[in-house]
Amino acid sequence: xxxxxxxxxxxxxxxxxxxxxxxxxxxxxxxxxxxxxxxxxxxxxxxxxxxxxxxxxxxxxxxxxxxxxxxxxxxxxxxxxxxxxxxxxxxxxxxxxxxxxxxxxxxxxxxxxxxxxxxxxxxxxxxxxxxxxxxxxxxxxxxxxxx
Amino acid sequence: xxxxxxxxxxxxxxxxxxxxxxxxxxxxxxxxxxxxxxxxxxxxxxxxxxxxxxxxxxxxxxxxxxxxxxxxxxxxxxxxxxxxxxxxxxxxxxxxxxxxxxxxxxxxxxxxxxxxxxxxxxxxxxxxxxxxxxxxxx
Numbered sequence: 001x002x003x004x005x006x007x008x009x010x011x012x013x014x015x016x017x018x019x020x021x022x023x024x025x026x027x028x029x030x031x032x033x034x035x036x037x038x039x040x041x042x043x044x045x046x047x048x049x050x051x052x053x054x055x056x057x058x059x060x061x062x063x064x065x066x067x068x069x070x071x072x073x074x075x076x077x078x079x080x081x082x083x084x085x086x087x088x089x090x091x092x093x094x095x096x097x098x099x100x101x102x103x104x105x106x107x108x109x110x111x112x113x114x115x116x117x118x119x120x121x122x123x124x125x126x127x128x129x130x131x132x133x134x135x136x137x138x139x140x141x142x143x144x145x146x147x
Numbered sequence: 148x149x150x151x152x153x154x155x156x157x158x159x160x161x162x163x164x165x166x167x168x169x170x171x172x173x174x175x176x177x178x179x180x181x182x183x184x185x186x187x188x189x190x191x192x193x194x195x196x197x198x199x200x201x202x203x204x205x206x207x208x209x210x211x212x213x214x215x216x217x218x219x220x221x222x223x224x225x226x227x228x229x230x231x232x233x234x235x236x237x238x239x240x241x242x243x244x245x246x247x248x249x250x251x252x253x254x255x256x257x258x259x260x261x262x263x264x265x266x267x268x269x270x271x272x273x274x275x276x277x278x279x280x281x282x283x284x285x
Contacts, residue, residue, distance in 0.1 A: 001282070003245045008274035049278075054249070057165055058176060059241030064275070065178075 004118055005061045006049045009071060011080035014041035015095040018085075021145050039083065044097070045123040046075065048108065050115035062114035074111045075104055092145055097124040101132040109134055150265055151207045152195040155217055157226035160187040161242040164231075185229060190247070191270040192221070194255065198262035208262045220254045244271040248279040256281065 016039035017031035084095035119133040163177040173181040230242035248269040270276040
C-alpha cells in the first residue's frame, strides 16, 4: 500500500540571474529586475515528496526525524542564508529556481533518504513554483551553460 | 477528463501505540506522539475526483452531493473524535496520517459513482501531508 508523504521546509537565500554566455543587454532583457547587479533574495519553500509502503509496525512511510535530518544536512545547511551564485553547485549554471529544484533533486537522489524520493517542489514566491520529479539513475546534469 | 478537488477540515485526537512493543520501544519510535493521553490536530482533507463533464449540468459531480458523501462517510465519524477510541478502523491500526488517508479512501471510493476517486491528500500540519492514489495506482 504505497503512500506519498510530503514534508515542507523553508530557507532563505540570495541570487542574481546572470548568464555569462549572454551580453549585458541580453541578460537585462532575459532576466529583468532579477539581473540587477547586487542580487536579491527569497524565502524559498521546499517540498520534498517521498513514497513507500506503510510499515505495519509503525503505520508510517518513514521516520520523519530521519527525513528532516537528511534534508537539513544535505540541502538546508548548504543553501540556507547563502548567496547561490557563489556556491560550487552554480559555478556553471544560472541559479534560477528551475536549476535550483533540479540541483536539490539530484542531491537528494544521492542521499540516504529513509524512503523513495518522488520529487521536489520549490515555491520561489507565492506566485511561482517549480517541480522536478526524481531523476532516473545516471541522468545527465541539466541547465549547464552551453559549451 | 476533469479533476475536481473538495477541501474539508476536521479536528481529532490520536496517539501512536503499537501494542506488540514495550512502552519504551513505543516512546523511542513515536516520541511525543506515543503519549497515551493523546493529542490533536486540525486536519485538512482534500478529496480529488476524476470524471467527465456532464453535458447537461456542466458538472463533474454535484458539489452538494460530494459534500454530503464526505460528511456522511468521513467527517461525521472523524470530526471532534478520538481516532484511536472512536473510529473502528483504528482499534487495530495506528492512526498515522498515512493510515488515516488510506482509511478515508476506503470509506469514500465505493460511493462516488459516476466519478472516480483520484487522490486523497491529508494535511496533518501545513508542513506535512500525505497523498494516496489507491491500490490500482500501486
